[in-house]
Amino acid sequence: MNTASPKVGIVSLGCAKTLVDSERILTRLRAEGYEIASTYQGADVVIVNTCGFLDSARAESLEAIGEAIAENGQVIVTGCLGGDEAAIRALHPTVLAVSGPQKYQAVVEAVHAAVPPPHGPWESLVPPAGLHLTPPHYAYLKIAEGCDKSCSFCIIPALRGRQESRPIAEVLGEAERLAEAGVRELLVIAQDTGAYGSDLGHAPGVWRDKERRADLIGLAEALGELGLWIRMHYVYPYPQLDRLIPLMAEGAILPYIDIPFQHASPKVLRAMRRPANQDGMLERLAEWRRLVPDLTVRSTFIVGFPGETDEDFEHLLQWLEAAELDRVGCFKYENVQGAGANALPDHVPEEVKEERHQRFTEAARQIADRRAAAKVGQVVMAIIDEVDEEGAIGRTTADSPDVDGAVFLEGETELSPGDLIAVEVDAAEDYDLWGHPVGPPQ
Numbered sequence: 001m002n003t004a005s006p007k008v009g010i011v012s013l014g015c016a017k018t019l020v021d022s023e024r025i026l027t028r029l030r031a032e033g034y035e036i037a038s039t040y041q042g043a044d045v046v047i048v049n050t051c052g053f054l055d056s057a058r059a060e061s062l063e064a065i066g067e068a069i070a071e072n073g074q075v076i077v078t079g080c081l082g083g084d085e086a087a088i089r090a091l092h093p094t095v096l097a098v099s100g101p102q103k104y105q106a107v108v109e110a111v112h113a114a115v116p117p118p119h120g121p122w123e124s125l126v127p128p129a130g131l132h133l134t135p136p137h138y139a140y141l142k143i144a145e146g147c148d149k150s151c152s153f154c155i156i157p158a159l160r161g162r163q164e165s166r167p168i169a170e171v172l173g174e175a176e177r178l179a180e181a182g183v184r185e186l187l188v189i190a191q192d193t194g195a196y197g198s199d200l201g202h203a204p205g206v207w208r209d210k211e212r213r214a215d216l217i218g219l220a221e222a223l224g225e226l227g228l229w230i231r232m233h234y235v236y237p238y239p240q241l242d243r244l245i246p247l248m249a250e251g252a253i254l255p256y257i258d259i260p261f262q263h264a265s266p267k268v269l270r271a272m273r274r275p276a277n278q279d280g281m282l283e284r285l286a287e288w289r290r291l292v293p294d295l296t297v298r299s300t301f302i303v304g305f306p307g308e309t310d311e312d313f314e315h316l317l318q319w320l321e322a323a324e325l326d327r328v329g330c331f332k333y334e335n336v337q338g339a340g341a342n343a344l345p346d347h348v349p350e351e352v353k354e355e356r357h358q359r360f361t362e363a364a365r366q367i368a369d370r371r372a373a374a375k376v377g378q379v380v381m382a383i384i385d386e387v388d389e390e391g392a393i394g395r396t397t398a399d400s401p402d403v404d405g406a407v408f409l410e411g412e413t414e415l416s417p418g419d420l421i422a423v424e425v426d427a428a429e430d431y432d433l434w435g436h437p438v439g440p441p442q
């Protein structure tokens, strides 16, 4: 009798939200007794969790499906691109099954059909905190699916549906299990984190014998009780965001906020169907920094949006200089199949987009470089991500994994991933720092 467990491989493309979906699928399959394969050859079936946001992401997803078919042959497709089954089947007719984002049950059923689950009491194989694709010391905490906004360049609401927040007691229960499993940093994500709970009427839930309101502030206050690093991502610039700042000042959550501003010109923001008061935002940023001097503000922007003139772009550059954002991602506008912005007039030529992208990225780099240089001589807290024979690599409170900078501790080979340590900064360049520990790790 063959007692070997069937093995499932997964290719997870796109953003942190897709990664969390992949973790959920794997947790469920592992509970049923499947093993997770790390190579195409070692897998009985491969799931490709796709991104379909930009046209370039669609192309990357289609390419990844092709690679999985060539390397393994047994391929199940899910995720954002899964919403366009016809496009996938036109190019890859042999895929076993296609499902859209968050269709966990459909993916699991497709895996069952391809490779039946083994029998037995497998639930004990899954740790209480679930399975995670991130290193053991940090985890993404997804608090809602979908989105109720209608930004003209985005098809997430069409792909993922209207916002559905998870009940607050469920979110906090998961956070607590992750803390008990040794996670030291939680990255709070959703399509629109600031809107958390609006679809639930902010219905409270009970956690640790206390009633908690299902909104961003109630969530942040409760998470702050866990004693972890709590990092907020994708917070739309609502007025209530100001109420997070005192929680940062008192150390309940990290002094870090990721606000996708996307642009600064009121005209372009209106065409994007986003809040258009970026001048008021400058005053708010100044006040936040007065209250929390070590605040890090991260953002993303789109340059070359249809109708963006030279004047709009110069306005954006000036705003960026005035805002002095610490961390900035910049994308060149691309059409997204099904997005309203495709039909807008005055699309910007590719070479102009490219030039604006270069100028914007360079301006952002110079600001980051200046702000990093100001940290030389200061003591900052860092979490260690990796240790090798040359030393340790960590991140400060100003750095989210994968998207921000790193702090290098040369020769510190005795540290371990997950250690929290005070670091005196010796040198800085662009987004990265070099330093040495002051005091033992916590």
Ligand code: SF4
Residues within 6 Å of the ligand: 147, 148, 149, 150, 151, 154, 155, 156, 157, 191, 192, 236
């Ligand atoms: S807030 Fe706008 S950009 Fe973000 S997911 Fe919702 S519609 Fe898309």
